Amino acid sequence: MPVRPVIVFMCLALLRAHPAAAQASGSALMTGTVLTAITITGSDLSFGNVMSSDSKRVAAPLGGRFVVTMAAATPVTIAYALPASLGPQVTLSAWELLSNSVNDGATAQAIPVGALNGSFTASTPTGSLYLWVGATVTTANAGVGSYSQPITLTVTYN
Amino acid sequence: MRIMPRLVVGLAALLVAASAGRAQSIQVTGIQGVSFGGMVPGISKAVSRTDALNAARFDIKGAGSGRTVQLQFSLPAALTGPGGASLPLSYTSGDAGFSAQQSIGNQTGFDPRTAFIATLSASGRGSVFLGCRASPAANQPSGSYSATLTLTVAYVL
Numbered sequence: 001m002p003v004r005p006v007i008v009f010m011c012l013a014l015l016r017a018h019p020a021a022a023q024a025s026g027s028a029l030m031t032g033t034v035l036t037a038i039t040i041t042g043s044d045l046s047f048g049n050v051m052s053s054d055s056k057r058v059a060a061p062l063g064g065r066f067v068v069t070m071a072a073a074t075p076v077t078i079a080y081a082l083p084a085s086l087g088p089q090v091t092l093s094a095w096e097l098l099s100n101s102v103n104d105g106a107t108a109q110a111i112p113v114g115a116l117n118g119s120f121t122a123s124t125p126t127g128s129l130y131l132w133v134g135a136t137v138t139t140a141n142a143g144v145g146s147y148s149q150p151i152t153l154t155v156t157y158n
Numbered sequence: 159m160r161i162m163p164r165l166v167v168g169l170a171a172l173l174v175a176a177s178a179g180r181a182q183s184i185q186v187t188g189i190q191g192v193s194f195g196g197m198v199p200g201i202s203k204a205v206s207r208t209d210a211l212n213a214a215r216f217d218i219k220g221a222g223s224g225r226t227v228q229l230q231f232s233l234p235a236a237l238t239g240p241g242g243a244s245l246p247l248s249y250t251s252g253d254a255g256f257s258a259q260q261s262i263g264n265q266t267g268f269d270p271r272t273a274f275i276a277t278l279s280a281s282g283r284g285s286v287f288l289g290c291r292a293s294p295a296a297n298q299p300s301g302s303y304s305a306t307l308t309l310t311v312a313y314v315l
Binding site for chain 2: 023026033034074
């Protein structure tokens with residue numbers, strides 16, 4: 001019976017020649033959240049009629065208002081650029097900024113305004129943020145006419 | 159002449175024993191996937207493979223030292239979100255990296271779109287990292303998006 005060992009050898013050699021090719025896989029979840037697009041609408045800070053040499057203040061709750069809509073509970077940076085004047089001999093000062101997550105200027109929180117250009121971080125549980133702007137206009141022998149300058153608000157997700 | 163068959167069987171058995179000694183076990187663990195965090199519609203966002211917080215990471219545990227393995231990703235083309243909304247993903251040649259030291263700061267970059275041959279460490283370990291870019295459309299629906307990323311690792315015989 002010399003054939004049997006040869007067959008055994010061939011079978012075992014075949015096993016040796018083709019070991020099982022091991023491989024393994026692992027998985028992980030890729031994730032992201034698309035945030036609500038930010039929108040900003042604004043209404044004017046109006047001083048009304050002012051005498052040629054005068055000083056008039058409009059408090060923030062009665063002044064200009066911005067409404068920002070964004071993702072709820074998501075921090076944003078709000079940058080503001082305030083004008084120093086409305087024109088020759090018509091200066092602006094004592095800027096006041098209030099913020100609230102509901103449309104109520106009376107309960108809004110004051111945002112410190114240290115300079116004409118600045119920024120602060122905000123977040124709102126409602127997805128809406130209301131901002132009120134007030135300032136004092138001072139005229140010194142200003143010419144008769146209508147004056148205006150833009151207030152710019154830039155909101156970006158952090 | 160009776161001794162010859164026994165010798166042959168004995169040699170064959172040794173071969174099998176040697177083969178069995180080269181255990182082929184390997185383990186791949188997905189530690190974390192790519193995390194894009196918050197994305198703004200219309201603005202693409204990239205995650206680097208060197209970003210420890212947000213890059214994907216897979217740990218490999220093999221048998222033996224210094225074994226050569228083939229890495230092959232199954233890459234999703236998009237994240238899926240609310241109502242089946244699709245958010246495209248893209249990959250570039252250097253978006254994946256391998257580290258035998260399992261260190262995110264010590265990677266060899268490679269193209270995740272093609273198979274890559276890597277050598278495990280002396281202890282049979284290695285880590286694979288992945289970054290990529292997500293490109294939400296301007297009108298991309300808001301909400302949570304996800305996709306499954308798979309890495310397959312095979313010994314190179």
